[in-house]
Amino acid sequence: MAEGQIRKAISGFYYVEHDGELIQCKSRGIFRLKGINPLVGDLVTYVPDGENDATITDVHPRKSELVRPPIANVDQVLLVFSVVEPDMSLRLLDRFLTVIESHQLEPIIYVSKEDLADKQTVENNEANLAYYQNIGYTVLRNSSPEESLLEVLRPYISEKTTVLAGQSGVGKSTLLNTILPELDLKTGEISDALGRGKHTTRHVELIEIAKGLVADTPGFSSLDFEHIDREELRDYFVEIREAGAGCKFRGCLHVKEPGCAVKAQVEEGTISEGRYKNYLLFLQEITDRKPRYS
Template sequence: MTKGQIRKAISGFYYVEQEGELIQCRGRGVFRNRGISPLVGDFVSYVREGDNDATITEIDERKNELVRPPISNIDQAFLVFSLVEPDFSPHLLDRFLTVIESYRIEPVICVTKKDIASDNAIEDSEAALNYYRGIGYDVIETYIEDPQLYSVLEPFLKGKTTVLAGQSGVGKSTLLNTLIPDLALKTGEISDALGRGKHTTRHVELMEVAGGLVADTPGFSSLEFTHIEKEELRDYFIDMNRIAPDCKFRGCLHTKEPGCAVKAKVDSGEILASRYKNYVQFLQEITDRKPRY
């Protein structure tokens, strides 16, 4: 058996990289029987059955995995958000951050389309972006013709496996086109009627970029919290989690409990009020979820 990493998955075929060569593989039937599916990013063992045909026989243990997009063994996530077309949404950003934090993946906030944003749009987003910087997140602001784009992104990408995630139309494919000019990914146009982008990326693929691996993934506009329990949610809001030990009651959910240090910081303006509002909404969403059996 030979070991390699799945770099691409299309229509039931898995393309495994081994010493610079991509081997077309199928998964063993036993994986389906066990309810297991190989994912892009998996390190696997395979047996060759021809010059460019093989069967995956084993999947190594994963350090993490995402369901949507389906990918494993990720070091960091570039959460790509545009300032306009579609408009910047702190609410959606907090949803992404919550899910990414829950998988113990390092988030990097990447804001696009600054070159076509109005002064008002830039000003409206700046307070929120400064807050995220202040609590410890890296925030990169880009535009497509930025001559420094590659040099800005390279230190973040080198030696890491990075997933690009965000709404359709925010510029993920355009960003990759800039990093890899020969890639020529089809970029989507924004639907004026719907105010959101068309899906242009149809599969997940890891590509070598700036000394690391970057995944372009199908765009999507919402994330569910089906794997998160309400007692866990507070851990994934890093600004609140740091203050939680000062709450009067252990296990404080930061809603109605007396002596809540988090609510005090919200009242004083040290925790962004809109972010706390998102936390409360997400908590209610999880509370209202039907029990899993």
Template sequence: MPEGLIVKAISGFYYVEHEGRVIQCKGRGVFRNRGISPLVGDLVTFHQEGDNDATITEVHDRKNELVRPPIANVDQSLLVFSIIEPDLSLHLLDRFLVIVESLGIEPIICLTKRDIAGEKQLAFADTAVSYYKKIGYDVLETHRDDSSLLASLQPYLSGKTSVLAGQSGVGKSTLLNTLLPELQLKTGEISEALGRGRHTTRHVELMKVAGGLVADTPGFSSLDFEHIEREELRNYFIEMDRLSSECKFRGCLHLKEPGCAVKQAVEEGEVLQQRYDNYLQFLQEITDRKPRYM
């Protein structure tokens, strides 16, 4: 039977791309009994009985999956953050980085609205960009009507399935409008009262951009670490993970242990204090989490 990629899911129907065509499919009833829910990004096997009558018969193994947005087999995530309106939050950025790192997704930091930021916001952003680049992250900066945006993103997007994610109002829809003007996604205006944009994206869809596939995602501001254990968190702060082998004790949590290479690096300014503070806060959040019952 033929195989294809789910590129869109709306109201119980799955749109599967196969040999250049998009075929509307239904899921097998047995999927519900087995707790299987096909997701955008899934490679599936389907059975076609007519031009407009096809059923997904098998969902292939996934390398990862996200709950919000509901999408599977993501290669990388463009973490879109604005320098202003809303101001750049390293706490929220680190939270996103931990989540995508824990799922085996490659993060790319994308900063927007540089052209309208003030001197203070630019200075803060430049310091942050310098640090995140130093520890190994790719960081891109964009502005409105950026004619070179597609060319700068092409090497990152080509051959990959990418997700745009970030806080509401940071410019994800604007970014996609620049990449694909024919989409004409409605851009949410910033609510001065709430300090966040209105939801403008109604479903997840994979779109062809620069030789790859990109999914737009609804803006959201809360991320939890339900799937991350206390001892795992240190692995998702990449500069701390590299230093862990130099700690005196194996399994060092970088708290009060003697001979901790991470704490020494913080004191010497090699690890950004705010990154370490965020690590401690996330660790406490995981520690305080209610135990999960099977």
């Protein structure tokens, strides 16, 4: 009996890291009856079943869990957004941030493809991203030719488990190839017709980089708000959550209520009008969704 961490899962087999080696494991049949599904990132107990085969007998409690991508015990999300090809969408960025916040994970925004954009586009994005920095988000870029991308990311990914996410075509696989060339991950060309990249990542795998673990995954395949109640959404916009403490009514949704501190800060320009409009759009989307019946 030994313990390790699932680093990748392919075709019903789980590859558990133990003392620098990957042990091929299968899971116990009883897991399915109990509704337990081992995930990449899980800490597990396994029993050797031959020279390099084993059976997972226990899945340890998780500190976090994502369904899409299926991965456990994540600390943070490295959110890759390109300046061009595809152009940066702040609404999509807010959508990602909302989903990440709802899972109580730390988001880090990495800006890619600045070298492909004209000066005006870069400056416009700088102004927009300055707001996200002001409300507490980390925004990274690789703008210094003297510093490698790995050196830029090292302080943020060391000793952490990180999931990559972002719109298709923004350069997630390219980023991983740059910081770990031996991966040689397949990168998809952007479809001119769709403006989206082809999905090139097929399975979830944790890769050791800079004393941390980075998940090469298909990313967040779903960005819906099915798991978020309308009363919870305000908590996932950090500046709205903070300003909301000053509202006249405790259950204020910051829409039409009197004495709303959030709307006051939007009018003052303290809270971004664009972010607030996205909050209202997301709130309406959650309000309009069909009820779920179990």
